[in-house]
Amino acid sequence: MNNPLQTAIAASTVVLPxxxxxxxxxxxxxxxxxxxxxxxxxxxxxxxxxxxxxxxAYQFDLNPNMREGEGIGLLSDVEVDGPINSQPDAELExxxxxxxxxxxxxxxxxxxxxxxxxHPTYQSLMHALGKEDVKEVVPLILRxxxxxxDVWFEALKVLTKRNPASQAKTFxxxxxxWLEWGKAEKYIV
Amino acid sequence: xxxDHLARKFPKLKADGGDKTSEAAIQYNCLSWSAKRxxxxxxxxxxxxxxxRWPEGLPDDYSLESFIMLFEQLGYKRLADIDSRFEFFYKKxxxxxxxxxxxxxxxxxxxxxxxxxxxxxxSKLGYEEDxxxxxxxxxxxxxxxxxxxxxxxxxxxxxxxxxxxxVYFKLVSFLRKSFKxx
Numbered sequence: 001m002n003n004p005l006q007t008a009i010a011a012s013t014v015v016l017p018x019x020x021x022x023x024x025x026x027x028x029x030x031x032x033x034x035x036x037x038x039x040x041x042x043x044x045x046x047x048x049x050x051x052x053x054x055x056x057a058y059q060f061d062l063n064p065n066m067r068e069g070e071g072i073g074l075l076s077d078v079e080v081d082g083p084i085n086s087q088p089d090a091e092l093e094x095x096x097x098x099x100x101x102x103x104x105x106x107x108x109x110x111x112x113x114x115x116x117x118x119h120p121t122y123q124s125l126m127h128a129l130g131k132e133d134v135k136e137v138v139p140l141i142l143r144x145x146x147x148x149x150d151v152w153f154e155a156l157k158v159l160t161k162r163n164p165a166s167q168a169k170t171f172x173x174x175x176x177x178w179l180e181w182g183k184a185e186k187y188i189v
Numbered sequence: 190x191x192x193d194h195l196a197r198k199f200p201k202l203k204a205d206g207g208d209k210t211s212e213a214a215i216q217y218n219c220l221s222w223s224a225k226r227x228x229x230x231x232x233x234x235x236x237x238x239x240x241x242r243w244p245e246g247l248p249d250d251y252s253l254e255s256f257i258m259l260f261e262q263l264g265y266k267r268l269a270d271i272d273s274r275f276e277f278f279y280k281k282x283x284x285x286x287x288x289x290x291x292x293x294x295x296x297x298x299x300x301x302x303x304x305x306x307x308x309x310x311x312s313k314l315g316y317e318e319d320x321x322x323x324x325x326x327x328x329x330x331x332x333x334x335x336x337x338x339x340x341x342x343x344x345x346x347x348x349x350x351x352x353x354x355x356v357y358f359k360l361v362s363f364l365r366k367s368f369k370x371x
Contacts (some may be wrong), residue, residue: 108213108315108316108317109198109199109314109315109316109317109334110299110315110316111218111219111220111298111299111301111315112218112251112298113231113233113237113241114234114235114251115290115291115299118291149215150215153237153238154237165238167239168238168239169240170216170229170239170240171215171216171238171240172216174238
């Protein structure tokens, strides 16, 4: 285990298999979130992340509204610093694309943006996957915004701590402002 | 014609005469459409973007009550019953809610539909297309992407010009039934 961030995630996460709340699977010490997510997907688990304390017994009830593959992240934000990577890791891209598709399909008929933002998959993208490497996730979000415009603005604001679209008057202007910012910052080309 | 993806998400719509009336759009939502008939902005408590708005003076706590009050501010009055029948002199809106969707044990706003002068209902389905449907009940349910249940119906008197439009629709309906000419 080299990355202290990954250690922090591993120490605070528990996994519940879909449909069987009595069987707990725990994210191993030293296991990255990406590897963890892949395992969950392969074993058809629903994953839930909770902040846990050591030496405390927990019982969780499955949320009946959760769908297969949904998760929730409750980890705090991280600052963006260091060099920008406009060529994200291929594995991360696969995971991101899967989560993005899942979120869009699950929430397109929701009436309120707040409800879309509160969706566990969006929260996972912002707070858990985003922790893998913010500089790698932001280009993925911007590319998604470029190809299929949607309300990715909240995630971008949380991850980058910026809002280049504060003067935008329409949805299209907001999209354009973020894409221009992404190009200027070399997140996308 | 109802698109396949909407027929899958809302299983009762097709049988209720569900029909697409405009393309999918993000810029506006069911609230701004039913309350103001605008495609320029979304009604959303605690607006985050310039194209999201929420009337001053209304609670912005996302409570079901705050969404009902949005329509009361526009002159609608609450009905004691879920009476979605067409009333010639009144416009109606149906407020949908689902229980506990944000983890709290309470009813939360999910959708609003409004009744057109012809008597059919119109809905902007989130970011999806606008649709018409014969009854507001066809969007109720908890399978697919339905909106829970109708928890409140509100109505307000029509303007004189709106009554003239309703007379036209009544006349067309009468001619259809009597002579099958239109």
